[in-house]
Amino acid sequence: MRDDVEIAAWWPELRPELRQDFERLNRAWLEQYDLIEDIDRAVLQRPEALILAPGGQIFFAFAGPDVVGTCAAIWASEAVVELAKLAVSPSAQNRGVGRRLCEAVIALARRSGASRVVLTSNHRLTAALRLYRALGFRDAPLPADTPYVTADVYMVLDLGRT
Numbered sequence: 001m002r003d004d005v006e007i008a009a010w011w012p013e014l015r016p017e018l019r020q021d022f023e024r025l026n027r028a029w030l031e032q033y034d035l036i037e038d039i040d041r042a043v044l045q046r047p048e049a050l051i052l053a054p055g056g057q058i059f060f061a062f063a064g065p066d067v068v069g070t071c072a073a074i075w076a077s078e079a080v081v082e083l084a085k086l087a088v089s090p091s092a093q094n095r096g097v098g099r100r101l102c103e104a105v106i107a108l109a110r111r112s113g114a115s116r117v118v119l120t121s122n123h124r125l126t127a128a129l130r131l132y133r134a135l136g137f138r139d140a141p142l143p144a145d146t147p148y149v150t151a152d153v154y155m156v157l158d159l160g161r162t
Contacts, residue, residue, distance in 0.1 A: 010060055056073050069089065098131055
């Protein structure tokens with residue numbers, strides 16, 4: 001599937017309907033693992049305001065016309081990008097789609113001059129954690145100001161910039 005999947009940045013003025021796919025794909029795994037919180041609901045329902053307006057980006061994976069994955073890049077600070085809301089449909093899992101979405105966020109962070117990419121997760125998301133570690137993320141202490149109650153994993157990828 002790696003070769004027949006296209007990763008593209010979302011431009012809501014061109015494809016407003018993708019907001020539904022962003023919510024659908026993320027809501028599925030959040031509810032499956034009983035991790036959905038009010039902050040998730042807000043981000044999933046208002047990604048233009050909460051991710052894109054502050055300068056972030058949302059990427060989508062397309063297998064033909066079908067949306068099979070999504071991932072967001074959110075500016076956490078001037079030099080730090082948060083990788084967030086990685087979701088891949090069950091039919092496309094274990095085929096490199098999640099890796100390619102993460103790579104798109106990391107490439108955006110590098111191009112934008114960020115010094116690191118961070119993420120929060122949960123220990124039950126073992127496949128995602130394996131992927132993040134394979135991409136070079138390392139475990140770090142969970143920041144005290146983490147807005148997610150269910151987050152118990154924090155990871156950092158240093159990009160070699162200061």
